[in-house]
Amino acid sequence: MNLTRSLRIGCGALLLLPMCGTASRAAEPAPAVTVEAPTTPPPGSRERRAILDGLRTELIHLTGPDLVFxxxxxxxxxxxxxxxxxxxxxxxANRYEDVVALLRQQAGRWVVQVLGPCGESEDPDADCNADTGRLRERFPxxxxxxLPHDDAPAVSRVP
Known part of the structure; x- marks a missing residue:
């Protein structure tokens, strides 16, 4: 057998290998569709810091620059x-009214879309368990x- 013929046979065999794998994969069940669940970025993570910086931007004019959450x-x-x-x-030393906020990532930054205090407000949108129906209408x-479920307990202040 000459070298040219053996190269053609070798290349032909290589072309068939991917098809063999495809046939065996066709018998495997399709992967299940997963529904994403909300995540909680851990303390100290870049994402958590960015979200809190977005919220801080909205409150710093009321509290001063030394604000943590x-x-x-x-x-x-x-x-x-x-x-x-x-x-x-x-x-x-200084504690402020609890807040709830909805933020959206826009152009690489977290921007507050809705901000409210918890309780003691005459504003119906300021409830700790915000009217999720209205938020869904406003932000399709x-x-x-x-969002928290309507039956979720209200936020309690952490000592």
């Missing part, structure tokens, strides 16, 4: 974030699993 709930899904937190000064692309 005690987070009781943080959910992130598909470029949206829901947060329930207690803002306070870094040393804990908002993932439904991101």
């Amino acid at each position: 005690v987070v009781s709930d943080l959910r992130v899904l598909e470029g949206w974030a829901w947060i329930e937190a207690a803002p306070q000064s870094r040393d804990g 692309s908002l993932p439904p699993d991101l």
Whole structure:
């Protein structure tokens, strides 16, 4: 057998290998469709810091630059974030009214879309368990699993 003929046979055999793998893969079941669930970025992570910086931007004019958050709930899904937190000064000497916020990632930054205090407000949109129906109407692309359920307990201040 000459070298040219053996190269053609070798190349032909290589062309058949991918088809053999395809036939065996066709018998395997299709992967299940997964529904994404909200995630909570861990403390100290870049994503959590970016979300809290977006929220801080909205509150810093009221509290001053030394603002940190005690987070009781943080959910992130598909470029949206829901947060329930207690803002306070870094040393804990000054504590502010608990807040809830809906943020959206836009052009690489987290931007507050809705911001409200918890309770004690005459504004019906300021409830800790915000009217999720109205939020979904206002933001149709908002993932439904991101928001707390209507039967979820209200935010309690973390000591």
